[in-house]
Amino acid sequence: MLKLVGFDADDTLWHSEGFYREVHAHFERILGHYLDLDNANVHDRLLEVERVNIKVFGYGAKGMTLSMLETAIALTGERISARHLHEIMNLGKEVLSHPVELLDGIAPAVAEVAREHQVVLITKGDLFHQESKVAKSGLSELFGRIEIVSEKDPATYRRVLSEFGLAPEQFLMVGNSLRSDIAPVLHIGGSAVHMPYPLTWALEHHDDFVGDPERMRTVAAPAEIPAAVQALALNAARRH
DSSP states (O other): OOOOEEOOOOOTTBOHHHHHHHHHHHHHHHHHHTHHHHHOOOOHHHHHHHHHHHHHHSSSSSHHHHHHHHHHHHHHTTTOOOHHHHHHHHHHHHHHHHHOOOOHHHHHHHHHHHHEEEEEOOOOOOOOOOOHHHHHHHHHGGGGGEESOOOOOOHHHHHHHHHHTOOOOOGGEEEEIIIIHHHHHHHHOOEEEEOSSSSSGGGGHHHHHHTTTEEEEOOOOOGHHHHHHHHHHHHHHHHO
């Protein structure tokens, strides 16, 4: 019954959010030259700008960099220097060029799942950056297909499955984000393995999420993924 297993990329295959946190901290230090950081709510202001700009620039380091520049100009009343704007620009470039660091044990976990099922990588973000990370990861040969999408919602998953000629019941998604990897797949009738990452971007929170014990498993580490996939595959077969 289970025909296809999808894997998320950032914070599922390799570390990502920690690098963004480091950049945000550096960004606040730059603005500290102009603002009282205790009262400026820099983090919240940047988050609101990013929330709006996602609809324009999409996800990823480039959109984050443009949002930091916009926030810096607004919060400083256009007083920020060209030197500091250039420094913010370089922060974005650092994220784009950061080495890919795989999660411990993820490569053999994906390989084990791939021995039993067709696997596909489904990630969102900047096309060039995501392609670069996939190439650097050394995992690309494990995936029969790589999908870099603008959003991960029910419509996107339905489109991907239609291109494979599969029903949602034949699909399982592995990822760290309840909002992007788990909830929309359960919504359309698929299964999911949730592997939480220690850090979660605020715009990926899903506080009112309700799981489904028949179609979802939560694991603590990559080594637990193959067994969770196997258990959910058996559940899918029984339902069928």
